[in-house]
Amino acid sequence: xxxxxxxxxxxxxxxxxxxxxxxxxxxxxxxxxxxxxxxxxxxxxxxxxxxxxxxxxxxxxxxxxxxxxxxx
Numbered sequence: 001x002x003x004x005x006x007x008x009x010x011x012x013x014x015x016x017x018x019x020x021x022x023x024x025x026x027x028x029x030x031x032x033x034x035x036x037x038x039x040x041x042x043x044x045x046x047x048x049x050x051x052x053x054x055x056x057x058x059x060x061x062x063x064x065x066x067x068x069x070x071x072x
Contacts, residue, residue, distance in 0.1 A: 007028075008025070011024045011025060011028070034068055037064050037067055037068055038064075038068060040060075040064055041060075041061055041064035041065060041068070044057050044060055044061050044064070045061060048061075
């Protein structure tokens, strides 16, 4: 889900300093990123439990979980 123009304008009004505005935008995108990664991990875990494993599923799940926990 992308940020709408009204949401961006609201963030701009709340943080008049360009640095803080950029940080606010980054935080919103990170939330969206985390939500998508979590969906991916949950879908892979469900697929692994319900059907035959996809090649390298465990590695993808581990990488997704590490990203969500803030590890590189």
